[in-house]
Amino acid sequence: MNVFGRGFDSRRLHNAASIIEINDRDKLYKLRRGIPKLTLAFSVIFLFLSIFSAPQSQPILKISAQDYEKYSRVTIQSDLPLSSSVEQSDTFVFVKIRANTPFRIQRESFQSRFVKSVGWSRGSGSYMLTINTEHENFSCNSFKVQNPPRLIIEIHPNRGQDPPINETNRNMTNPQTVDPECIVIDPGHGGLEVGAKGKFGTLEKDITLAIGMKLAEIARQTRASNVVLTRDRDVDISLEDRSAIANNNKATVFISIHVNGSYRKGAAGPETYFLSKDATDEESRRLAFMENNSKEMENNIQAEDEDLIKMILWDMAQTAYLKQSSQLAEAIQSELNLLWGTRNRGIKQAPFKVLTGVACPAVLVEVAFLSNPQEERKLLTEEYQRKIAQAVYDGLAKFLRDNSR
């Protein structure tokens, strides 16, 4: 294997060396004395280079773990398609991953209730990952997702026998009546991804977090439902992970909070968006759906029928969600119009990335414009943040009321 990775041309090094020789031909004796030093220098540079280039050329195996309400999930992500087997024994789950080339193992730090540690060792042509749960009584299931290739292992601690046989149907037809209500609130951006910037230096990520936290607080105080925040501090979370959090929690609704930015200085007022039907990224939505439901389906349907059925179910679900999403957007927008005193700008449809993978009614609320200095000033006050959170909550509550009948 080429340790320098692709793109590195060793000939250039030789060229460089020969230039030195030509320049110093008359002082060859000096150079000769210097050769050991030069070789030393070269080897240092080589070492330096290989440190930099090795990570690029070697496929990465990224291991992370995350807790959900009732289970923990270990995700093994790779650049290459994974061929693996999963075995459960005692308090351990052993994952054997076939590998022709060596991987670079990247373990993300995690804290989890059911996953205590993840170790790894390398055998001939394979890697063995050892997940220690420190629980004797647990069940585990695994499935694969593409783009990027991931192996997902879910650890469920056993809490009596209640295998949800008909879970797929339950999800499809009427999420509100059977599943407990779960509101997923997504404060937009975070970490290095700052979002829009105001004239006074306000960052979108800070305002969305402040409003999102307040909205969660109001929802928790008012309703007996599960309220999940996709982030509760200043961290980077990918847009895919945000939708995955909604899907994994079997969200009833998904509300993403954002603050708008425009090239127009005069742009003002709230806007609520939902996904446009023709613009929906059907592929990614379908994928998210399959990830969510593959466990139940694997057991009783033939492989080739499986995809077709999933597709049909998915299209049905999507149409239903879009209609509900527009109702949710309408309800929230009219509350925000009341708050800001704006005439109805109406709800809008756009292909927002964060909404494309969410398998429930989902909206994105642009609470006001950060590019508008007057609105920026208001957004910085606790008072307005709370008022906005309340308005969004009121809209949400109306939607949930109307849809529970």
Next chain:
Amino acid sequence: MDKKKLVILAALLLFLVVLVIIYLNLGGTIKPRPTQFISSSQDESESEKQNESTTIILFFPSEHDSLLHREEREIIPESSLALHAKRIISELLNGSQRGFLSPIPPGTRLRELYITKEGVAYVDFSREIMDKHLSGSSAEMSTIYSVVNSLSYNIKTIKKVFILIDGGEKKTLGGHINLTSPFQPIYDIVAK
């Protein structure tokens, strides 16, 4: 130690560091999918004869409302669809002549433009379109749909527009609108 040798060593090190930096920059970019592109030469015959100018319509955001506004412009038609499409984008990059706002960050270049047989235009911009973008949903919408509408309105064979950045697929411009699937034009957001 010899001064000269030190200088040589320093130069070597610098050269290698530059090499490493170049290398690291080249890695990581995803190449666009190699679908069958209509090459520029294939459709030359179509519009070869016309020499008189034609009118194209560009779409720009305005300071006064949240809609896109039409701006007519006379150009000499190019010899192929792809070149014509490139011309439309470069006109858009040059900005409005009637005082509308510029939807694309300054410094952005058009790197490449392909039109597939299926009528999907792949428009590849330099990374300034993302790096210098004033993030925010409305700003992203006006950037994307000024490009998408301007292309599809003037070239009827373009049904969808896929925006690439720096030769690869990117998720979003600034965390909002999805760039991983092609756009269809939206004329609801155009001023009457």
